[in-house]
Amino acid sequence: xxxxxxxxxxxxxxxxxxxxxVLCVIAILCINAxxxxxxxxxLSKIGWGVDQSVGGFGDEPGIKVQLMxxxxxxxTVMRVPLIGVNSVCIVLLLLFG
Amino acid sequence: MDYTxxxxxxxxxxxxxxxxxxxxxxxxxxxxxxxxxxxxxxEGAYRxxxxxxxxxxxxxxxxxxxxxxxxxxxxxxxxxxxxxxxxDKNLDRFIPISKLKYYFAxxxxxxxxxxxxxxxxxxxxxxxxxxxxxxPVAPRFDVNAPDLYIPTMGxxxxxxxxxxALGTQNRFSPELLGVQASSALVWLIMEVLAVLLSLYLVTxxxxxxxxxxxxxxxxxxxxxxxxxxxGLLFGRPAYYLSLLWCCAAIFVFMIRxxxxxxxxxxxxxxxxxxxxxxQLRMYLTMSIAAAQPIFxxxxxxxxxx
Numbered sequence: 001x002x003x004x005x006x007x008x009x010x011x012x013x014x015x016x017x018x019x020x021x022v023l024c025v026i027a028i029l030c031i032n033a034x035x036x037x038x039x040x041x042x043l044s045k046i047g048w049g050v051d052q053s054v055g056g057f058g059d060e061p062g063i064k065v066q067l068m069x070x071x072x073x074x075x076t077v078m079r080v081p082l083i084g085v086n087s088v089c090i091v092l093l094l095l096f097g
Numbered sequence: 098m099d100y101t102x103x104x105x106x107x108x109x110x111x112x113x114x115x116x117x118x119x120x121x122x123x124x125x126x127x128x129x130x131x132x133x134x135x136x137x138x139x140e141g142a143y144r145x146x147x148x149x150x151x152x153x154x155x156x157x158x159x160x161x162x163x164x165x166x167x168x169x170x171x172x173x174x175x176x177x178x179x180x181x182x183x184x185d186k187n188l189d190r191f192i193p194i195s196k197l198k199y200y201f202a203x204x205x206x207x208x209x210x211x212x213x214x215x216x217x218x219x220x221x222x223x224x225x226x227x228x229x230x231x232x233p234v235a236p237r238f239d240v241n242a243p244d245l246y247i248p249t250m251g252x253x254x255x256x257x258x259x260x261x262a263l264g265t266q267n268r269f270s271p272e273l274l275g276v277q278a279s280s281a282l283v284w285l286i287m288e289v290l291a292v293l294l295s296l297y298l299v300t301x302x303x304x305x306x307x308x309x310x311x312x313x314x315x316x317x318x319x320x321x322x323x324x325x326x327x328g329l330l331f332g333r334p335a336y337y338l339s340l341l342w343c344c345a346a347i348f349v350f351m352i353r354x355x356x357x358x359x360x361x362x363x364x365x366x367x368x369x370x371x372x373x374x375x376q377l378r379m380y381l382t383m384s385i386a387a388a389q390p391i392f393x394x395x396x397x398x399x400x401x402x
Contacts (some may be wrong), residue, residue: 025282
């Protein structure tokens with residue numbers, strides 16, 4: 001009985017924090033997720049379209065406006081490089097698992 | 098025969114022949130003759146072999162007296178210097194080398210004091226960075242200035258100590274060192290990117306540069322190393338105790354450092370300033386500081402048995 005208690009108390013041997021490759025894949029997936037948000041069909045429907053962001057002219061843009069601008073800029077900038085990055089990622093995952 | 102062998106450039110054979118010919122000479126002092134004459138090729142080349150690869154300075158080498166080779170050497174060296182200039186110019190565009198030099202301008206006294214503050218920040222009174230005509234003072238002259246020396250050394254030491262810890266549990270293999278290194282590096286980059294993202298979202302006007310954030314995120318390696326070494330020497334309870342101490346120390350350090358940079362003047366002095374903006378900034382400072390202990394635990398607990 002004592003031996004099983006000892007083994008349960010220790011963390012399992014194979015637990016390492018996610019490696020660098022896994023982290024890069026996570027980052028690529030997140031950027032993909034931001035890039036596929038559609039302006040008309042989705043963002044405007046929930047009030048996150050960029051045409052709805054021109055608000056007050058004070059010094060406070062606010063988090064929501066910043067987020068909307070960020071999403072729009074990520075979509076504009078990352079569309080084309082994501083094609084290449086995704087292709088490379090797919091090929092590497094196919095080859096090396 | 099000697100000359101053609103020399104000019105063909107096959108040095109070993111040339112050398113053998115030189116040694117034989119020097120033994121054959123009755124007067125050994127001929128080896129140290131004046132080499133300004135172009136004719137005595139073998140002696141000049143032999144001295145070149147002795148003195149090392151300084152082909153340009155010594156005249157009278159048979160394979161350099163040829164004007165074509167001279168041209169080739171001059172062209173090669175000009176190409177090399179051009180290439181070096183181009184690399185320097187392009188590298189300076191991506192990685193600001195001159196700015197990086199500021200972060201490595203440290204000395205022993207600074208490193209000692211900074212390490213002390215990182216482990217025991219409770220006695221340090223003045224946390225402000227001194228400026229000198231709008232330029233922050235080099236770390237050598239100001240303990241509060243961020244530097245990159247401690248984070249770099251801490252990172253490398255962390256990888257080595259991780260290898261040591263894995264080795265004591267018979268889990269070590271050389272690939273694991275590379276895996277640990279790249280994993281820790283990518284975690285660091287992700288953390289810096291997350292902090293940059295949150296700083297952008299909260300629209301903080303601050304003079305914190307990316308390299309500053311990299312330096313602050315790198316300071317936690319000191320606490321991690323202390324924790325792992327304590328765990329290796331004295332077992333799991335010592336690991337938990339020392340990690341707890343270092344986590345608290347890094348938390349206080351980060352809060353006191355970031356408070357001056359992120360919050361407005363009044364709030365930084367400790368007065369309660371109402372308003373959503375300052376509240377948001379306070380939450381941001383708290384979350385950045387709270388992320389450090391989490392990462393410290395996350396990156397070390399798999400090393401301690």
